[in-house]
Amino acid sequence: MILKIRDLQQKYGALEILNIPSWEIEKGIYWIQGENGAGKSTLFRTLSGMLPYTGSIVLDGKFDLRKNPVEYRLRLNLGEAEPLYPSFLTPADLIAFVAESKKSPESQAEMLIEAFGINYLSNPFGSCSSGMVKKVSLLLAFLGNPSVIILDEPLITIDREARASLFGLIKAYYLKNVTFLLSSHQPFEHEGLPVSQSFALKNKTLVPVSAL
Numbered sequence: 001m002i003l004k005i006r007d008l009q010q011k012y013g014a015l016e017i018l019n020i021p022s023w024e025i026e027k028g029i030y031w032i033q034g035e036n037g038a039g040k041s042t043l044f045r046t047l048s049g050m051l052p053y054t055g056s057i058v059l060d061g062k063f064d065l066r067k068n069p070v071e072y073r074l075r076l077n078l079g080e081a082e083p084l085y086p087s088f089l090t091p092a093d094l095i096a097f098v099a100e101s102k103k104s105p106e107s108q109a110e111m112l113i114e115a116f117g118i119n120y121l122s123n124p125f126g127s128c129s130s131g132m133v134k135k136v137s138l139l140l141a142f143l144g145n146p147s148v149i150i151l152d153e154p155l156i157t158i159d160r161e162a163r164a165s166l167f168g169l170i171k172a173y174y175l176k177n178v179t180f181l182l183s184s185h186q187p188f189e190h191e192g193l194p195v196s197q198s199f200a201l202k203n204k205t206l207v208p209v210s211a212l
């Protein structure tokens, strides 16, 4: 099992957003759907270890997010829907930092910079276009040796060329056994991605779309 959730509860103050008794997935490409405010970003942030939670989350059958926080985080990457970075930082700084912390293999960052066509590596984020910021955030999600890559609304603000590169990378990583959780308001099947299963976040839990 690549990812296994049991009794996951997530709240903001007294407001419960997630209550997932049981959910597990094998290797694949999964499309997570949900209406605005359903809790997709909250689910993704929880799975990435960015928010406190109750319940259990286990990766690769052995890495529990609570008990093995470092091993877990080395194997699960998140590309946020609307990334925000300090305006003084440059893409070069951030890519180098994340590459080091994710133990990225030699020349992986260069390969990804080329694939996404990122040209202005030394311009601070404060002067980058929103598409450029999004491309850098997507690049970061591919660094290291992840088992799972979560991309929250990966298609927003990127141009057609970057979109083609992104789908090429998803397919190449999937062939190397990486599992993807993707959210989008557009269907991924149209892009030629072999989507294993779609789930909807509904009534605080994940439901297979065929069962809706």
Ligand SMILES: Nc1ncnc2c1ncn2[C@@H]1O[C@H](COP(=O)(O)OP(=O)(O)OP(=O)(O)O)[C@@H](O)[C@H]1O
Residues within 6 Å of the ligand: 012, 017, 034, 035, 036, 037, 038, 039, 040, 041, 042, 043, 081
């Ligand atoms: N930091 C926070 N504090 C309090 N409430 C929050 C916080 N972040 C999100 N929420 C609330 O939690 C709910 C779920 O939000 P979330 O962003 O996870 O939904 P989403 O499915 O990603 O929505 P969208 O498709 O609009 O991006 C919403 O009602 C939102 O207002």
